[in-house]
Amino acid sequence: MELIWLIPAAGFAAVLFALWLAWDVLRRDAGTPEMQDVASMIFEGAMAFLRRQYSTIAILAVVTAIAIFLIVGGVSEGVKEIISDKGEIKYGDKVVSRWEEGLLTSIAFIVGAAASALSGYIGMYISVRSNSRTASAATRSLSEAITVSLRGGAVSGFLVVALSLLGVSGIFLVYSEILGNPESIAPFLIVGFGFGASFVALFAQLGGGIYTKAADVGADLVGKIEAGIPEDDPRNAAVVADLVGDNVGDCAGRGADLFESMSAENIGAMILGVVIYTVTGNLEWVVFPLVLRSFGILATMAGMTAVPFFARRQTGGDPMTPLNYGYYLVSLLSVAGLFVATKVMMGDAWYWFFFCGLIGIGTGIAFVYITQYYTSGAWRPVREIADASRTGPATNIITGTAVGLETTAATAITIGLALVGSFMLGSEAGIEGVPAFSSGVFGTAVATMGMLMSAAYILSMDTFGPITDNAGGITEMSGAPESARHITDSLDAVGNTTKALTKGYAVASAGLAAFLLFSAYLDKVKERLDIPLTEELPIDLSTVDVFVGGLMGVMLVFLFSSLAIRAVGTTAAKIIEEVRRQFREDPGIMAGTSRPDYGRAVDITARASLRAMVAPGLLAVGMPVAVGLIFRFARDAEVTVGGVTYPDSSGWLAVSGMLMIGTIGGIILATFFNNVGGAWDNAKKYIEAGMLQVPSGDPGKMETLGKGTDAHKAAVVGDTVGDPYKDTAGPSLHVLVKLLSTITLVLAPLFIS
């Protein structure tokens, strides 16, 4: 346990680093009074939304926490000690009563939910403070603007990662050492933390995603199309809501998404470590995921610090380049950390898991390339869509759909290779007494944790997006010089790429983690049925329970997306109505003599999007429970493990199918939504940049189809369609997939007769 001190060290170092970054950003010049005026409207709108959103979520969370207490306390049978008896894993005395289990799970849920909410709140506080400072920096230089916006983003990135690490390790410490429970059962007791985190993430991402795109689509439709005024024009009452939306969707939403990814996957990996710990007696296997993440934080701090250095060495060129160099440095240092962690903690089996971790780090890098290929104007897919815009919006949409469907192939193949590769390496580890199956699944967990080592860096780049987007809007609305707008525009384009990258990263981590989270669920079922953790529990796809459960899982993914996309439409309609009303009732707005009531538009958007997030959220939480209960009581399939037959298994079997096959459907559909949206967005930008050239009537000469042409109008349609796909449905699906894992993990006893 030589490396265990790293966990608090890295966690607190990350907090200090974030505080230093925050101090550095906040001490800078906050811009002209006009800039500060716009920024303060955004700040107030964002904070008011967040407060209201968190109040709604808090009510839902408290109800859920009580439900967890009653369900787990009521239907579970308590937790027994897990002991190793002559190489076999068995269950000993009951050490936690069922009501105690319910209480601990419920508390963990609340702690996880609170930590997630806190990290979203603080991160966003700094992010909406950074926008005007970035706008101000942009009046001076590009490199200063990059520094401010990236540091603002990094505050969020490091806080989220630190809170997840400290939260998981802290609650593990309390539940094991302080409450005196055996270390082997503590990971099972803290699963509520993961569920709490995904619960908040689901609503944060849904509410934020609906808000941001409804405001965006609404502002565009009523401003650009109806009133014929440009984007971010101060006469548009919805324009502040649009800028608020960037923060609550991309910043708070994605932060919560990655917080729960890291937490849930960390806890799942610890559960898988229990088998190896019980057999070998080395607690290292349980705390390994925490240590590996600590190394990741240190690597990311170094990489982040180096970015300004890379930026200074570069003269001109793409601002993306120094960010990419930083990411490569983080990856390289992560490999070193992985080497130390596996070598010190894993004994003779270390190199098998070292290579598993390498696969994870490599998968992260692969997704950077895949996402850029499919969503950047430099390659075939986006150009193809831009080209199809020449024949109108219909062909733009058709070609975009074809491209989006195509992108699922590279994603699925990469995830498939990473899963098979890390499973095979892990199963070769040959730890005495541990079945190849268990160490194989642990291999996929190490790959997942390896990939997540760079999470803070990715999240910083992601939050960079809304900050620069906001800075652009503030520059426009405050009448800052043209040169500043050029700088914020170039940063905004980079922000679009980094936002797309984060989504690819989130999908990949969901895919890699599917296996480990599923196995954690099965371990929970085994624990509940007194099946030794070393036995394989077959989930037979040829039974009607698993198959129909899977059918319901894929259907859930589609229906959930339907509700999320529809919510954007209904909320946007409310915004359009309000802006129209303001134009109608005060003609001075259009003339530029009176100022529109931005606050009212912000308020209406907030209320409508919070109402709209409830239905898809409840569907996501309710459907696994409903399917599990229906199958539990309607059917009575049997499962035979090691010669013992377990009757009445339909409930947890159907949930297994739903979880696993729903995850596959969710990953693929999210990939489609994210990438097609990004590609449509950049096809529009490609045309706006004057890159679409067609043969003109004059032979040998080319004509440019730029802004304002019919091709551009067609591309705008595609971009608008892509908005709810890529910023509402896609990101919410990542969270849904993980929520399926955590909810089934926590409520497993409910599905077992």
Added chain:
Amino acid sequence: MELIWLIPAAGFAAVLFALWLAWDVLRRDAGTPEMQDVASMIFEGAMAFLRRQYSTIAILAVVTAIAIFLIVGGVSEGVKEIISDKGEIKYGDKVVSRWEEGLLTSIAFIVGAAASALSGYIGMYISVRSNSRTASAATRSLSEAITVSLRGGAVSGFLVVALSLLGVSGIFLVYSEILGNPESIAPFLIVGFGFGASFVALFAQLGGGIYTKAADVGADLVGKIEAGIPEDDPRNAAVVADLVGDNVGDCAGRGADLFESMSAENIGAMILGVVIYTVTGNLEWVVFPLVLRSFGILATMAGMTAVPFFARRQTGGDPMTPLNYGYYLVSLLSVAGLFVATKVMMGDAWYWFFFCGLIGIGTGIAFVYITQYYTSGAWRPVREIADASRTGPATNIITGTAVGLETTAATAITIGLALVGSFMLGSEAGIEGVPAFSSGVFGTAVATMGMLMSAAYILSMDTFGPITDNAGGITEMSGAPESARHITDSLDAVGNTTKALTKGYAVASAGLAAFLLFSAYLDKVKERLDIPLTEELPIDLSTVDVFVGGLMGVMLVFLFSSLAIRAVGTTAAKIIEEVRRQFREDPGIMAGTSRPDYGRAVDITARASLRAMVAPGLLAVGMPVAVGLIFRFARDAEVTVGGVTYPDSSGWLAVSGMLMIGTIGGIILATFFNNVGGAWDNAKKYIEAGMLQVPSGDPGKMETLGKGTDAHKAAVVGDTVGDPYKDTAGPSLHVLVKLLSTITLVLAPLFIS
């Protein structure tokens, strides 16, 4: 075996009935010389395409047949007798050598492919002969036009069903009685028939689907949008290609689709019957599916004959009503047939399976309602899309997508209920010596066969669609009176509904059949591994092989759709180029003084769409083989059944995951494509009919947003986007799902070490 005579009787009765219908249609007035002129151009174009398409398919089929012979002959181990020994099913002596098995499978493949091609050819021959006769009848009366078009469609419907019934029963007879093989192994030997049928169906549906939508989209874009001339205007060189497309896509394509559905599911059901036959000694269990389908044919003949009676009793109103009455009559008579068949053939267990069959018939009726609800202008979904068109094409697409995603819920729940219900009923049957699992799966097979009893009726209604669509085009192009155009327009609207119904029916049958086809595949694996058919073979979803196989399956479904949709775009571009060239080189075309070269446009469409169908077709055939082989050689998972461990099982496990989870993904995605396309189409029609009313400036009064408004233009964009979704990708996915079943069934030995 009292009822066995019904099989040839019903088969030949159906052929005679089809001949009588054909004679009745062909003897009617073929219309004015102008009508006949247009009709003959369509006829030539359609037949030329079909000849060329079948030549391409024939080459691919011969290569595949040789490959099957070499693969099955090379890697199989021949077929052993299946015997019952004291209540246990065991394997006896080898009765078919491996090269013989390869040869028989390969011949069955060729016969299945040829029968599918033949039914497509004959059906389309009559269909393209019926269009001008319908146009001519429309100049006289609505009821005569309905009679002609429905009878024309019924020729195709009855021939397809009869050829499938006679084909499957004929080859079964030859392979068992004439070649002297035991009846218990003959179903395994004829699986090639199903694969041949799906092979032809895949290419027929892909080629036809690409052709029809490329011509449609191309003609619209270059005619309506660029040249500003109406739909079906004779000055548009692509207009005949568009009319040809209706036949080759909807008529030949869907015919092949249902031919292979019926054949493959019939053969799969016979394989499942083998277990019960071996235990009970009653061959009835194997031939039951054939008998049930015979009853279905008789019921359909009665129902079809009654439609003109229903039509005469109705004065005015929706022409859909008599068609619906006919369907209810068919369903009612099918219930009677089901009763007789189960009562006579199934001994004491009859009523369990009677209720299974009832579930199947009920599922068919449920899908009629679901499809109508989601794609007809009378309900909320289509109205919502029409309403969203007011704010432009982007909101039309967003709302349509939300509706389309939503439709998957009703579909999945209905299929799920039917599967669980029929499985539970079947597993209660309590046939001595037959495990509950086997009789449960047989229950889902009976439900599937029950549903397919009405296949001939559904297919007749489907082919009714392109005939009336063509009749409308002929009426327009031949300058027939306005009143005739009104009649063909009203029939065309009905045709759109019946086409949508057929797709829902095809999806539902694919979903219901998933289980039986998968079990047939597992029986084949068991037979190959000498595992008794009564043992359950677990396909463990928690193994990396099954999970990653499933991930690849869902990915295949998405990638295949991408290729199919993209193919429409590239083919449409070729057509647009050609029509532009003709307009440019001969100004007389636009002036109406010279006639465009329709033939060249037809020819170019045919060549381009046949080239475009190859890539998705080869992907569909190649990917299951590739995944199976890669896993077979890269991994070595073990499976334990009844205490015996089977090593090196990764190949067939991965294929299992791909098949089952790919089927789930395919059913859901096809539902989305079919329904969203239908809803967009009817939202456009809803606006064109003047049903979209909005409050006008004048308080209390409503304004109609009809043809030519911006809302209509937005709805046209949605309709165009939906074209390749609903007529290319969606229907091709049904076939893909079944092809996955038949290819894995035939090539199973390849994936087993």
